[in-house]
Amino acid sequence: MLDLRQTDGYAEYMRLLGWEAGKIKGMYYFCKRLPILGSIIKIQRFDKLVPIPDLEILAKHKKAFVVFLEPLNNKLFDYYSGKGKFKLAKTTNLPSKTIRFDLSKKDEKILKDMHYKTRYNIGLAVRRAVKVRTSKNIHLFSEFWHRSARKRGLYFSMRNEIYSIYKAFGGNAIILFAYLKKELIAAVLLIKADKSLHYMYAASTKEGNRNFAPTLLVWEAIKLAKRIKLKKFDFEGIYDERYPLKTWKGFTRFKESFGGKIIVYPGTLRKYYFPF
Structure with a gap:
């Protein structure tokens, strides 16, 4: 592959x-x-x-x-x-280390391999009426991502990278938005390449985190990858002790809670x- x-x-x-x-x-x-x-x-x-x-x-x-x-x-x-x-x-x-999912497994097996709290939080997001929609609005995604980054104390711009990767991959770039009522609370930009779906950029508000919208978005992304007959879902990077970046530890715990196989380059x- x-x-x-x-x-x-x-x-x-x-x-x-x-x-x-x-x-x-x-x-x-x-x-x-x-x-x-x-x-x-x-x-x-x-x-x-x-x-x-x-x-x-x-x-x-x-x-x-x-x-x-x-x-x-x-x-x-x-x-x-x-x-x-x-x-x-x-x-x-x-990223020198990542988590990858084998999409040939049934949904039930993928869910079983998750941490029990992650499975519960997916259901909780659904019960709280968090809705996931696909979009082609890269402008909205970019502004939402940067607004979320600023609230976390990150002020560097990734606009060029976000717009460029969306343009380069065209129809193979997929945006998922999560809404609570009419409020945008979380988003993810995915890239389809060969037979894999890659989790490239993600963002969430405090309201999104409270309602586990990022967790639901990952599960919806995995199901989407299965529907379009892809073989792998790649989280595109987790914390690696060889190249320690402390800021990566938080989202690494989030990603590890979904299970999958750790790949070390x-x-x-x-x-x-x-x-x-």
Whole structure:
């Protein structure tokens, strides 16, 4: 199954963010030129061997000062950290750990694997008349997400990323809104890529949290993925002790309460070059 970061939609998303997208041995790479230093190259979640000499040629051609590799499996990680002399980076460009659901399981089994409070809260949201609707209103989603972020003390803008990923994936970008009566109380932006549905951006008000709207939205997203015959649902990141971000612990507990399988990626490798 093709990883999100190796899809045509993701390549278009990166182009919209100002990166050059190209292919090497069938795998997407992304390159951004920086003044004076040269360029950054990154190859993300690839599962096919890109020979080291080909990487060296690409780095020289693009005048790269650093190349980041985020292989999908440990075999590739060991190859590049060994023969390729790539070093383990101290930070990661992508979530290095996630939770994934097998959608071939029946609804009853998925629910059974959840924490009992999570199952109860799904039912409670329904009994409190929280309604979930699909939407194409990316403007409303973006404003709602940023308003929610500001109330949590987060003032950086993600508008470019939100609008760009929605535009890049087109009909494969799905917005779910949760309403209590006529009030918008929670929202999620999902991305369909290959045979998976990815949980990309989510937000909620205090009223939404009190009525467990985010919990209901996850369950509705999983059911939606099953209806459109997808194979996996991916939470797109949880807390990883190797790259500790304390702010991730809260939503990690939320995501872990749904069950699923924890996936650990090998990590990020980097190698510096002298482009001039």
